[in-house]
Amino acid sequence: MTDLAPLGLYVHWPYCARICPYCDFNVALDRRAGEAGALAQAILDDLQAQAALVGPRRLVSIFFGGGTPSLMDPEQTGRIIAAAKALWPAAPDLEITLEANPTDAEAGRFAAFAAAGVGRLSLGVQALDDASLAFLGRNHGAEEARRAAGMAAALFPRLSLDLIYARPGQTPQLWAEELKAAIALGPEHLSPYQLTIEAGTAFDRALRRGAFAAADPDLAARLYETTQEVLAQAGFAAYEVSNHARGAAARSRHNLVYWRGQDYLGVGPGAHGRLTLEEGRVATETARAVPAYIARVRDTGTGIETREALNPLEAAEERLLLGLRVDEGVPLADLAALPLARLADLQAGGFVRVADGRIIATAQGRPVLDRVIAELVI
Numbered sequence: 001m002t003d004l005a006p007l008g009l010y011v012h013w014p015y016c017a018r019i020c021p022y023c024d025f026n027v028a029l030d031r032r033a034g035e036a037g038a039l040a041q042a043i044l045d046d047l048q049a050q051a052a053l054v055g056p057r058r059l060v061s062i063f064f065g066g067g068t069p070s071l072m073d074p075e076q077t078g079r080i081i082a083a084a085k086a087l088w089p090a091a092p093d094l095e096i097t098l099e100a101n102p103t104d105a106e107a108g109r110f111a112a113f114a115a116a117g118v119g120r121l122s123l124g125v126q127a128l129d130d131a132s133l134a135f136l137g138r139n140h141g142a143e144e145a146r147r148a149a150g151m152a153a154a155l156f157p158r159l160s161l162d163l164i165y166a167r168p169g170q171t172p173q174l175w176a177e178e179l180k181a182a183i184a185l186g187p188e189h190l191s192p193y194q195l196t197i198e199a200g201t202a203f204d205r206a207l208r209r210g211a212f213a214a215a216d217p218d219l220a221a222r223l224y225e226t227t228q229e230v231l232a233q234a235g236f237a238a239y240e241v242s243n244h245a246r247g248a249a250a251r252s253r254h255n256l257v258y259w260r261g262q263d264y265l266g267v268g269p270g271a272h273g274r275l276t277l278e279e280g281r282v283a284t285e286t287a288r289a290v291p292a293y294i295a296r297v298r299d300t301g302t303g304i305e306t307r308e309a310l311n312p313l314e315a316a317e318e319r320l321l322l323g324l325r326v327d328e329g330v331p332l333a334d335l336a337a338l339p340l341a342r343l344a345d346l347q348a349g350g351f352v353r354v355a356d357g358r359i360i361a362t363a364q365g366r367p368v369l370d371r372v373i374a375e376l377v378i
Contacts, residue, residue, distance in 0.1 A: 005276070006091070007057035008257035009084050011043060012268030014067040014290060017103075021137045021202035022164075022195065026270035026288050027067050039269070039290055040076040042297040044083055046267045046286070049302035051087040054265065054275055059088040061254035061264075062096045064118075070100035074109060078116030095158075095253035097122055102148030103140045110148075110155050120158040120252075122191075123149060128181050132167050135212075137202070149185040158250065160189035165223050166215040167195055172226040179230045188250040190236060191243050192227050194220055224367055240326045241366050259326045261319045261334065267303065269293040281315040283308045312337040317377055324352075324373060329360030342375040 015030040030036055062084055064077065081096060097120040098113055100106055110121070125145045127133050133141060140148075152159050161182055165175050182190060197203050197214060207214060215223070228238055236244035240259065245251045257264050258274075266273035270288035274281065286303035287293040297303045310318070316337040323330035332354070343359070346352045351365035351372050365372050 004056055004058040004089070006060040006257065006262050007054065007088060008061040008063065008254050008262065008264035009047075009059065010254070010264055010266045010268075010271055010273070011062065011064045011069075011080060012066060012266065012271040012286075013039075013064060013069040013072050014269050015071050016066070016068045017071065017101075018137065018139050019202075021206065022198065024198035024201050025067065028269075028290055030071070032291075035290060035294075036073070037076075038294050040073070040079070042294045042303065043080060043267050045301070046297050046303040047080070047083055047087065047265070049297075050265050050267065050273070050284075050304070053277070053302075054263065057088050057263070058091050059084060059094060060091045060262075061094065061257055063254040064098040066099055068101050068106075069098050070106040070109065070113070074112035074116045077113060077118065081117040093253070095120055097160075097252070097254055099124065100148075100152070101138075101140060102145040104144055104147070107144070107148035107151050110151055114155045119156060120160065121152045121156045122160045122162065123152055123187075124162045125149065125182065125185075126162060126164045127167070128178050132170075135167065136164060146185060149187070153186040158189065159187045160191060160252065161185065161187045163190065163192045164195050165192055165227065166220045168212050168215075170215070170223065172222050175223050176226050176230050179227065180234075183231075183234050183236075188246045189244070189252065190231060192231075193242050194224065221367060228363075238327070238366075241369060256326070259322045261323060269303070271303075273304075279309045280312075281310045283310055320376060321373055324359065324361050324369060327360070329355075329358040331358050333357065335359070338377060340376050341378060346372060346375060 012026065014026055014028045015036065016027045019027055062081060096118050098118045099122045101124050126136055126138055128142050128145060130142050149161065163182060197207050206212060231238065231244045235246050238244050239251050243252060243255065263275050264273055266284060266286060269286060269290050271286045273284040275284065284304050285306045287296045287305045293303045296305065316335050319334045320330055320338065347354065350362055353360050353362055361369055361372060
């Protein structure tokens with residue numbers, strides 16, 4: 001089994017109780033009677049069809065993302081997990097992750113998700129004070145988040161917390177205190193993300209009409225530095241730009257599939273996949289709207305709407321874009337199609353280093369990684 005190529009599985013569950021103002025993901029409000037059950041069956045059917053496309057692999061991760069996967073019926077989650085394990089041999093350390101919101105109603109179902117096979121919960125705490133949570137449009141309070149984290153830590157072998165920083169009125173001192181409070185909740189993995197205003201979101205519209213001001217770049221940089229300092233002191237290694245883990249085993253196995261350029265299937269509305277097939281590196285995307293996805297699976301057998309073979313330059317650019325985010329970097333052999341014309345300059349400037357045949361972003365290069373990557377692909 002160890003000779004089989006690794007495979008990750010991403011399952012997109014798009015439903016949300018409310019849509020957060022910063023979110024630009026493919027999400028939907030569950031308003032159609034019976035639709036959720038039909039979607040779960042379509043995901044199972046799509047999974048079977050796409051399995052025939054990739055053939056024998058070693059299943060290393062299953063990730064339920066969204067949307068709000070903790071709104072799923074845990075029995076449906078268990079059926080999808082069982083189907084995936086029946087289609088491919090599972091790695092001994094198979095990681096099964098589910099994203100969850102910390103509302104009391106969802107937290108009360110955590111035990112059922114653990115019984116269904118979920119071993120890692122990624123909890124969308126986002127903030128630990130009620131004013132910030134209200135600003136972010138979250139439907140939970142700070143005390144609910146603490147209770148949910150405590151319950152999750154007791155039920156799941158692994159717990160990860162998501163946090164958003166660079167919020168209006170936030171200072172480095174306040175952010176440091178919030179990080180320490182999050183650490184005290186017992187996670188072994190933290191994902192602090194800078195608030196980004198995505199085009200077309202409610203926050204984008206609010207920003208343009210002057211409802212609030214985004215953090216200036218200097219403050220955002222200080223908040224990023226605070227993140228690195230506080231988490232490093234607490235034993236969390238920054239193994240990726242926005243992800244910190246206590247030890248190698250606590251790193252997100254599924255995200256490492258992305259960052260290492262390994263293959264993954266995407267099922268559910270609007271799910272993306274990357275597969276190595278006869279025609280080379282292939283990008284897939286399923287139909288985005290829930291009814292369209294269900295209909296496409298019913299009519300064609302699979303939810304895949306677009307399938308595109310990446311040329312060597314496109315594949316290498318994607319490998320650089322994702323792989324340079326992690327502390328292990330990217331093998332230069334994977335970037336043979338790229339000119340890397342500014343590599344020497346970036347090394348001299350201290351933004352990247354080359355070691356053991358890999359290009360690695362330095363601590364100086366990580367905060368300006370988008371610019372570093374742009375210089376490398378010119």
